Amino acid sequence: MSRSYERCTKCILSAAFPRIEFDENGVCNFCRETILYTNESDSIIKAGKQIEMLIESSKGKSEYDAVMCYSGGKDSTYTLMLAVKKYGLRVLSFTFDNGYISPTAFENIRRVTNHLGVDQFTFSPSPENMNAIIKASALNPIYNARTLTRISSVCNSCISIVNMTALKISMEKKIPFILAGFTLGQIPLNGIIYKNNYEFLRESREIPLNKLREKAGRFVDSYLTLPDSLINGSDAYPHTLNLLCLEELTEQEIIEAVSEMGWRAPGDVDGCSSNCMLNSFSNMVHQKALGYNPYELELSHLIRKGLMTREEALVKIADQPVEQQARVMNELGITEHDIAHLDQLYRKI
Amino acid sequence: MSDNIKKLLLEFICRNFMVDEEEVPLDKSLVDAGIIDSIGLIEISNFMEKEFNIKIEEEDLTRDNFGSVEKMVSFIKRRIES
DSSP states (O other), X not given: OBOOOSBOSSSOOBTTSTTOOBOTXXXXXXXXXXXXXXXXXXXHHHHHHHHHHHHHHHXXXXXXXXXXXXXXXXXXXXXXXIIIIXXXXXXXXXXXXXXOBOHHHHHHHHHHHHHHTOEEEEEOOOHHHHHHHHHHHHHSOOSOTTGGGTSOHHHHHHHHHHHHHHHHHHHHTTOSEEEOOOOBTTBOGGGSEEEOOHHHHHHHHHHHHHHHHHHHOGGGHHHHSOOHHHHHXXXXXXXXXXXXXXXXXXXXXXXXXXXXXXXXXXXXXXXXXXSBTTHHHHHHHHHHHHSSOTTHHHHHHHHHTTSSOHHHHHHHHHOOXXXXXXXXXXXHTOOHHHHTTHHHHHTTO | OHHHHHHHHHHHHHHHHTOOXXXXXXXXXXXXXXXXXXXXXXXXXXXXXXXXXXXXOGGGOSHHHHSSXXXXXXXXXXXXXX
């Protein structure tokens, strides 16, 4: 096997990606063996049927049928549209404001929820707490190596808060479904539909949570754990559904569909995000720590499925505005010195 | 039967979570070992359902059943035999 290639010649996985091996043509083992996120159409069809049955049996029994984790990005906008128009769900839209959401994304949220007639609320943790979590996540190896193959550390902290807040809302209001806008590649095939089990989640997150407590403070518990009163008072946990995984769409098709509801692409985010001004910084930190862009796995999956060209994917990961990174570092009080040796720190994971 | 279950489970874990077999502790939690996260637990339970044709309920997802490879093997064996 040759390891002289910097990046797979078929997808965009780079030589620094864990367990990668190139053949004599520079094609990686992930392309050859489809080790991860295989396109098992029968599994997708099965998940689709399961989702339809679950929706049929649970619809109309609570104040809302579903809590939508709505970031204002194009994928979650399309998912919200699917939930309302295709599945006929009564949705409570929930947005997590990490302090770095593009103003255009907020305008999109207002326009789209108004267009679809959906109730919407935003949860904004205090900037002091949120910045402490972001800083701790950026500068420390909080999560395990496997998690970091598909998401940056900072993104994972934000998404963990989104998931936990959505779980709280759904349990408080006895809402049977949580909707997320992930696509295959961002999550594995088995993640299209799953039932939340808090004990299960708590145990699996204990190690990273302890690291975050140590680096950011005990206050993180209020964002990343459920209160006992809610656990003891609940007889059922909601299902999480990733409806967008059931659709085969190009990015352009998604953009065209959401544009009809008034969605506009923000001009102040990087090539891999359509809502978050923190993303470029998070990607840069991930690249420094681990040697590859956190979007490589997701975009490579889209390339293998024929939903994106390799060239388009390369343009996306190259679009990382340095001025945004500098702004975020200034806001968080992080210096170049702080991130200079992240690779050495991450060797321990 | 246990050996075959263990073999199939280890093959899945190694292939899917990008580890070598010698890195997988048999008697310790894969979460604690840093091999899987919460999504990984979902992947393993779904693999078990599909590969061994068993049904896994929410209440089965405990440390007693999923706390190590050996515990998973015992759980699968019990479920197949029941």
